[in-house]
Amino acid sequence: MSDESKTQPSFGGPDDLELVHRSQTGDIAAYEELVRRYHSKIYGLIYGMTSSREDAEDLVQEVFVKAWKALGHFREQSSFYTWIYRIALNRTINFRKRRNRRQTVSFDEFDPDIKTSESYREFSSKGSVLRKMSLSEFQEKMNAAMLKLSEKQRAVVAMHDIQGLSHAETAEVMRCSEGTVRSRLFYAHKQLQAELAEFVK
Structure with a gap:
């Protein structure tokens, strides 16, 4: 089995490569199926990096x-x-x-995937204060903390912790080594823990 077949998400119906080949011939329906398969995942990645639903919707x-x-x-x-x-x-x-300015985090900016993210599980298991916070409150605090990370740190957190990509998959997307991904995650988690320290007691 190839590495690609091991990592490609499983969907019913034609595999991605078949849909790509059909799309390359101008088959709109085939491309719409690819969009359907990956829209929420791409939205989640972009939202994790921008903390803005409006920007994520436009960018996706x-x-x-x-x-x-x-x-x-x-x-x-x-x-x-x-x-x-x-x-x-x-x-x-x-x-x-291009924007070159920090996003304003809205209290209404809520990502439904955050509850299943590794970061949420890690922090929510550490203290009663965080466990008592509402999910929307946690989202607000996490958004603010995420925006203080570097672009590359934010990207690995969004892909690995929130989207669930493996270290190898994240490394392939970012064209770096797995060790680099692990290092960026380590320092990102340390910074997030520091930013959220007052809520994890």
Whole structure:
């Protein structure tokens, strides 16, 4: 079994590669199926890096439009989902560089995936104060803490902790070693713990 087949998410129906091939011939329905499969995952990644639903909704549309236009350049050297994650990551980083200002975190900005994230489980197990916080309160505090991380640290937290990608998958998307991913996660977790220390008692 190839590394790609081991890591590609499992969906019913045609596999990603078949859908990509059909999309490359102009099959809109095939591409719509790829969008359906990965929309929530790409949204989650972008939201994890921007802490803004509005920006995430805009950027996820841009990502899938860009991917559609670039499908002719997809050479199957990686899985489709790694390829689309990389497009989303680069698009989001470039967006934040252009904006060049810190986001205002809204109390209403709520990501339903946060409750299943590794960061939430880690922090919620550590103290009664955090366990008494509402999920929306935790989201607000986590958003503010996430925005203080570097772009690369925020990316690995969003992909590994929130989206559930393995160290190897995250490394492939970011084109770095697994050791680098683990190091970025370690320092990101340390910083998040420091930022949330008053809530974990």
